[in-house]
Amino acid sequence: MPGKANKTIKQEKKVTHTYAKPTWCPGCTNFAIMHALKQAMNDLIMQGYQKRNFVIVAGIGCHGKIADYLDVNSVIALHGRSIPLATGIKLSNNKLNVICHVGDGDTYDEGISHFIHAAKRNADITVVVHNNKVFALTKGQPTATSWFNQAMPGIKSNELPLNPIALALISNATFVARAYARKLEHLTFILKQAIMHRGFSFVDVLQPCLVFANPSSNYDAAVYDLQQHNHNTSSLAEALAKAYEAELTNWTRIPIGIFYKVHRPVFSG
Ligand SMILES: Cc1ncc(C[n+]2csc(CCOP(=O)(O)OP(=O)(O)O)c2C)c(N)n1
Numbered sequence: 001m002p003g004k005a006n007k008t009i010k011q012e013k014k015v016t017h018t019y020a021k022p023t024w025c026p027g028c029t030n031f032a033i034m035h036a037l038k039q040a041m042n043d044l045i046m047q048g049y050q051k052r053n054f055v056i057v058a059g060i061g062c063h064g065k066i067a068d069y070l071d072v073n074s075v076i077a078l079h080g081r082s083i084p085l086a087t088g089i090k091l092s093n094n095k096l097n098v099i100c101h102v103g104d105g106d107t108y109d110e111g112i113s114h115f116i117h118a119a120k121r122n123a124d125i126t127v128v129v130h131n132n133k134v135f136a137l138t139k140g141q142p143t144a145t146s147w148f149n150q151a152m153p154g155i156k157s158n159e160l161p162l163n164p165i166a167l168a169l170i171s172n173a174t175f176v177a178r179a180y181a182r183k184l185e186h187l188t189f190i191l192k193q194a195i196m197h198r199g200f201s202f203v204d205v206l207q208p209c210l211v212f213a214n215p216s217s218n219y220d221a222a223v224y225d226l227q228q229h230n231h232n233t234s235s236l237a238e239a240l241a242k243a244y245e246a247e248l249t250n251w252t253r254i255p256i257g258i259f260y261k262v263h264r265p266v267f268s269g
């Protein structure tokens with residue numbers, strides 16, 4: 001029956017889950033990011049994107065397991081090296097939509113120079129950082145974004161946290177956004193915008209780790225959507241000012257959404 005055959009093909013085109021059993025902790029906010037990514041890809045497939053063109057490049061860490069749980073092309077890179085691998089994959093086949101799912105330790109510690117240079121050269125990839133402010137898989141060491149004096153098992157961070165949004169902006173990234181794992185609809189929207197962007201798109205996702213690094217502020221009450229507050233996404237000055245709002249208000253007001261979006265020629269080798 002032609003109708004039945006069509007339905008089968010349509011279902012196969014959608015992104016779904018693999019048979020791998022998730023080993024994330026119960027209630028881990030990585031589940032929400034995985035759900036949002038799946039939804040974002042399926043929405044884009046409805047708009048004409050092809051499932052076979054999505055490639056996830058994951059880092060090493062709790063976040064990286066996302067690659068095992070979704071049935072799309074994926075590769076898990078060496079710790080800190082997802083971004084150069086993703087850049088190479090995109091250069092080898094321009095049709096691909098290459099999405100890095102990486103950790104804060106992975107990206108803002110081990111792989112920080114790759115992050116800066118990929119942004120600077122406008123590599124045509126998407127980088128989604130699961131920013132839980134901790135090396136979670138190795139059980140709770142501080143990363144570059146850990147809070148000042150963040151208590152962790154056996155160790156304390158006594159450094160001021162890095163500001164990833166400001167770092168992306170001064171590195172000349174052409175799409176800079178922040179999302180929050182518990183604002184699922186918004187996160188899905190931002191992931192879609194990032195994937196659709198031509199050039200280096202970056203999303204820092206606030207991803208509370210329930211075991212090793214509870215946020216020192218109440219994200220739920222503090223986040224607000226920049227796109228509901230007349231933010232001008234083409235102004236670097238406005239983006240930089242907003243990039244510091246969370247720090248300057250002691251994380252009582254946290255802008256989420258698109259800080260900056262411009263177009264520049266992409267890196268083509
Ligand atoms: C080159 C290298 N250095 C260190 C490690 C050990 N290591 C494995 S997972 C991990 C923590 C990753 O933290 P993050 O990137 O923040 O991811 P999360 O587990 O928090 O999602 C570390 C340090 C490694 N595998 N390779």
Ligand SMILES: [Mg+2]
Binds near residue numbers: 061103130131132
């Ligand atoms: Mg982490």
